[in-house]
Amino acid sequence: MKNVVLVSASPKINEQSVSKQFLEMLGSQINSELFSKTFIDVRKSFSSHNLTEDFETLAKADAIIISFPLYYFSLPGMLTRFLIDYHNYYTASGDVKKTVKVYAMVNCGFPEPEINLEAVRVIKSFSQHLSAEFRFGVLIxxxxxxxxxxxxxxxxxxxxxxxxxxxxxxxxxxxxxxTPMDSIYIGVNYPLLRRIYYFMGGRGWITMARKNGLKKKDLYKKPYRLN
Incomplete structure (x- = not known):
């Protein structure tokens, strides 16, 4: 039986994460008679000091699916640390499967899914450093x-x-x-949502400015402009 490892990398602590929900939805479609499925929560892996055990699980995987939210247009910091540590483990052990398929599922609050593209490229680069086969990403x-x-x-x-x-x-x-596959882009095509999103985002900047003793007009200043 082949092994599928589903990695959830949301930094959230006490609330259900969308990244994990996506993994659970995906996991229900993977044939349990053909594949053994193991879930890894990156935050719990760090907090429980369970890294070595989880790395051993990853080393036995035939397929790895990494699901995470976009943080500042890239990976959450803890996921970056997790992947670096796993690469070091992989390099030191020398006993890792050579044929591993890797998939990335990245979600963001922006309506446009293409904003996740750079994060998917990072997972692709990680796969190449493991001599694994990056298959494709799902950009949400x-x-x-x-x-x-x-x-x-x-x-x-x-x-x-x-x-x-x-x-x-x-x-x-x-x-x-x-066969080679292109990444899948999934966006929300709802004009009102886009307007609400950018309105609330703008309000967030105004609120932050006021907390720092600034006014709305101060957000539009250009301090480095010569004229």
């Missing part, structure tokens, strides 16, 4: 709306595409001879 815009509003009429197409992406990963894991 809209963040928690994909779960919280999945039954809303305007989310129907996005929800269907998300479920289709999970099906694609499950099928690709099972395929013996995988």
């Amino acid at each position: 815009g809209g963040g928690s709306m994909m779960v919280a509003a999945k039954d809303a009429p305007f989310m129907k197409k996005a929800s269907q595409k998300l479920n289709s992406a999970f099906t694609s990963i499950a099928a690709d894991i099972q395929a013996e001879n995988s």
Whole structure:
């Protein structure tokens, strides 16, 4: 039986993360009769000092799926540290599977899924350093709306595409001879959401400015302008 390791890398502590929910939804589509499924929570791995055991699990994987939220247009810091530490473990052990498929699922609060692209490239680079085969990424815009509003009429197409992406990963894991695949982009096509998102984002900057003794007009100043 082949091993599939599903890695959740949300920094959240006491609340359910969207990244983990996506992994659980994907995991339900992976054939349990053909694959053994193991979940790793990166935050818990660090807090419980369980890194070596989790690295041993990763070393036995035939497929690795890494799900995480976009943080400052890249990976959460703890995931970066986790991957670096695992690479060091991989380099030192020399006893790691040579044929491993790697997938990335990245979600962000922005409506546009392409903002996740650079983070997917990081996972691809990580895979290459492990001599693993990076298959493709699933880039998800809209963040928690994909779960919280999945039954809303305007989310129907996005929800269907998300479920289709999970099906694609499950099928690709099972395929013996995988053909190259492009990453999958899933966004929220709802104009009102975009306006609300940018309005609330703008309000956040104004609130932060006031906390620091500034006014709204101060946000538009250009301190390095010569004229």
